Amino acid sequence: MSHDKVTDWTGRDDQMVENAIRRGATRRELLQLLMASGIGLAAGGTIIGRATKAFADTPKSGGSITAAGWSASTADTLDPAKASLSTDYVRCCAFYNRLTFLDDGGELKMELAESIETTDAKTWKVTLRPDVIFHDGKTLTTDDVIYSMNRHKDESVGSKAAAMAKQMETFRKIDDRVMEIELSAANADLPIILSLHHFMIIADGTTDFSTANGTGAFKCEVFEPGVRSLGVKNENYWKDQLPYLDSFEFIAISDEPARINALLSGDIALAAAINPRSMRRLETVDGVELSVSTSGNYTDLNVRLDMDPGDKAGFVEGMKYLMNREVIKRSVLRDLAVIANDQPVSPNDKYYNKDLVAREYDPERAKSLFEKAGVFGQSIPIVTSDAANSAIDMATVVQQAGQEIGMPFDVQRVPSDGYWSNYWLKAPIHFGNINPRPTPDILFSLLYTSDAPWNESHYKSEKFDKLMVEARGSLDEAKRKSIYDEMQVMISNEAGTIIPVWMSNVDALSSKLKGMKANPLGGMMGYAFAEHVWLDD
Template sequence: MRHPKIALPQDPSTRGLSRRDFIRAATAAGLTVAMASSLWSQAQAATPKKGGTLRLGADGGATTDTLSPLQALGVDHTASASFATYDTLTEIDHEGNPQPSLAESWESNADGTWAIRLRRGVEFHDGKALTADDVVWSLNQHRGDTSKNAEARQIVGNMAELRADGPDTVVIRQAEVNFDLPSHLSSFGLLIGKEGTENWDDGIGTGPYRMERWDPGVRYVGRKFENFYRDDQGHFDSVESLNVPDAAARASALLSGSLDVIGSPDVNTATRLADAAGFDLVQVSGTQHYTTDMRTDTGPLADANVRNAVKWGVRRQEIVDKVLGGFATIGNDLPLARNQKFYNDELPQREFDPDKAKWHLKQAGLDSLELTFHTSDGAFAGAVDMGVLMQQSLAGAGIDITVKREPADGYWSEVWMTDPWVASYYNGRPTADWMLTSQYSSGSKWDATYFNNALFDALLTQARAAPDETKRRELYFEAQRILWEDGGVMVVAFVNILIAASDRMGHGGVGVSRRLDDARLARRWWFDS
């Protein structure tokens, strides 16, 4: 669709028009920046170009990483390598809707039985044809103790029956009806491999790039797979992804031309690149959120009044402004973004209120409190500075905190999920049930707060099976109220997903669930010139 106030060239990228020049021209003609960005993305999406070597700078990798969906936590570097090499049955578009990937279509009946029809003609990198048996085998790997991927185990655990119906159809009967299954099948943990795969790090997938090199925590190299089944993805001749943990080093490599794209630029870099010639700062309001996680099962934080004292005692907007550079919006201790379906917008926004914080301390029988907050640059850029600001604001509420800076190396394996109060971040999920269930239902393996509430669990069970949206809304709203009042998570902010890139890069709509275009940047982007 063309906006009547501006004439767009049929193909901006072929006429020497950069994204920045386009947006300046469009805003001068009366469009908002958001509208101009959307129009540019539409024009670019229609004209992807083939060729070139993408040099991507990501972070989060470790030498212990693996491409195996049975083990990997899914940090940026590893997830990007996995999605370059392997596929899931579905993927989520930039509007949060499930779209076909290996699955061509799906349908269900009222009792929760689904027929998933696979694309025909899909090949693995060794030439073997994909069949329903490969899909059934891959999903079944998440039964039992072999799989350490909690989210995948949870999804597959609800599959009471999983079988092939011929070479191109998979039948799934759910134990509990969940109409969000097509979205769940996009989960990072549900990568599809060849039946009998023993080593996922061999990289025999169906993705757009055939793996040539995989040095965990260091480098991934992939070359275009000529028999890849999609024309709308996999535009580069080759991809090289480097793990660059230091944000300043990533920025320097981009500015020097050593990298084409970097994920998670720090605030200083993002501010600098917003108007820098030759570069683009891509930002979308996503579902990723920065949190402090308080264990609800041990120590003084096991008291909900103490947790609520902490939540009321933090100046969140100050953290957004001073630490996150304004590239975020304050959170309200719910893991759903405000623009997500079923977000509970009836709860009051928690602001800095030292009187309420002190009241909650008194309810816990305390006049003051000493706590240790464990944080690290490895949690997210600015996590240590956030701790310092929290220390200052909580002092006014009678809470004295020690900010303990932990090493980035080993933070996720030795501190997170272990210490009583930690800095963390979470990639969002496209549906309310997926986010609330995978993160905060009793027994979740990724919940650093160890939240356990039987009523919360029951509400989620009822909501996911309710065909009536009004009823689902009522149930999800009540579940979020319980989490808001009793939970151990303080959602400080929802951060804009930032990607810094050379202005030679082209792309369509950018995914909002996780960084680096839902970790699929190597599949979706291309070179304009």
């Protein structure tokens, strides 16, 4: 028998076993089937293993799941322009689509756009896919795209992406499928920017977001802000065979032990953002799997530069030297992290400034800087919460370091509910948690320019703003890299955001839930898991 025939014969056996598995055959019945075909016990076990894996990796339609994130509030929204939490992003990804998206390998793909073209990075031609239908039966046209984009520029809307949308100067409709976007200045990153969650496309004229009318994989059946949402399969979805699930419910369980217990009891199929200290417990549990991804997520300590004590010269620098990054990496995050250098561009990014060294832990230098600021010995409040991943543990590390030099910190632990609306961006010293973004331009636009909507430390620099515009318009990669390097140094030295590590995201899920992959836009498959996962019964 030739080698080719052996290969073909084995393939037929794999398929025979896989078909038997689909019919519900037990392992004993499978072995009997193979032995009747003249295959020995050892070879039969190998074939069963291969076929079982192939069967599990084949997407299956049907079934429903409940998944739990870690943060929710009555400010939860179905308006993509206002989305700011993972809870919002999950729902927007399920109910709407974008013009483009980033796949699990970080490659840019077209979604509602069939193509996006330019010759100068300033004028962009967008051609939409044909025959895409909204949940209410309306056909997608360029009117919907123009309306969706213009909302970000309307100050009354309060879009979280307003700073990025501002560069989109005009939108011109050519016909129902073709339009042009004219930028105020060249920006080669526009197709990537359009992949962000905020730039989901809604129907022309939409003002009511008590429900969602999108083109996405699921139709919104229930939306209770701060409580839950329920999506049911869009039978007219334009992507073939997707989604696999009949429905999915999304809730938030802010208490991590409660979230884990809900997974172990079978009440939920996915528990997002598991603390690394819980991994040992879960790694030994049958029926539970861990999905780990490192894509640039971080929890940062924010010191507002316009408030006491952040407005005192030397205080922020002292806090940066008091941050024990190695302890956070090793003890808090169990080495599921990479040491960071107080700026948001991660080592995964081609524009990362590898020459910018993270500050060493130097408590005596920190003490000297606190004395210079005139605050040494004063009790300094730090607001923290479970709402920001590992923020309570990080606050404890800072507090202990302060105790060693006689600098008291009053760690104020507040509830997750309401944290993002009541404390984040507002308290003099507080923690944030930033999801990955695919380009420096997006990170800087959201977090560090003078008009950034999430400028956590109220950092303002005319030079920084000008550099960003210069980098954005440059098609010279070497020049762009040089500018971004300088901007990272400015943030690290001048801003009040202390970024100790880039964190790995760990999601825990039932072993019956298949199809989860890492994504550069964050955990839970860049928050788009619902469209892609399936249940293996």
